[in-house]
Amino acid sequence: MRIATWNVNSITARLPRLLAWLESSGTDVLCLQEAKTTQEQFPAQALSEIGYESAVHATGRWNGVAVLSRIGLADVVRGLPGGPEYEGVAEPRAVAATCGPVRVWSVYVPNGREVGHAHYAYKLRWLDALRGAVARDAVGERPFAVLGDFNIAPADEDVWDRSAFEGATHVTADERDALAALREEGLQDVVPRPLKYDHPFTYWDYRQLGFPKNRGMRIDLVYGNGPFGAAVKDSYVDREERKGKGASDHAPVVVDLDV
DNA sequence: ATGACCCTCAGCGAGGGA
16 A cells, blocks of 8 residues: 655645645555645545545644545544643644554644744644654554654754754754654654655755755654554655645655555 | 745735744
8 A cells, every 4th residue: 555644735725736646646545734724625525536535634724634545544533632732722733544454643743933932842742742642553563653744854864954954943852852752652764765866855945946956854754663664665755746836845755555 | 857935814914834
């Protein structure tokens, strides 16, 4: 089976590309982030017409996540159990589902904005809640993975220029410690291969020729448990989808599983 | 060619992204 994660930066704006990509790539399960729409306006009908069921957690212009599956969709959980609120709001940043033999979480980790900002503390609390929420599934026998936009570059080589991120979020020790805590729960970083250049970046800023200059970051991650990792046949970043007019600023990360 | 931000909602800019 083929499973993927993709921050689409508005499913409304991306719908033509999303539908075309689902069909051309042969993806069975897609964890998507930044739907930027409401539950009601989510294009479940258009997706249904090409064979995908949708598990959606979305409330409006910000955030919004979903799991799309053409191999079954069950045991949906909307929202991160025990997750913190930001300014009194429980934001739609996580949704879980079981798709055939695999259970997945689609997550959109808070950005953090600036080190020291209330949003940064929120990001760390959110990640700790994620660790708690996935601990039991992580050690199970069923293939399980958390896929999504983690807004963390796991190592210095996961950004195009470490010096450009001095003092910035996404590269701090606290954020990387949060990823290490997930690994300590039994999850492993399924690192994709790049289709061009030497590093599998997944995000490139829209500004200042970020993509043509390959000024990217690897922040869209797949954290799988042992059975998931053992089933991985291949994984790559589909950078073709970052090209051209109407692209998201993130590319899909694709994982092929032998399950 | 991959090409110099883009998304949404509100409402004719602003907030957020990272």
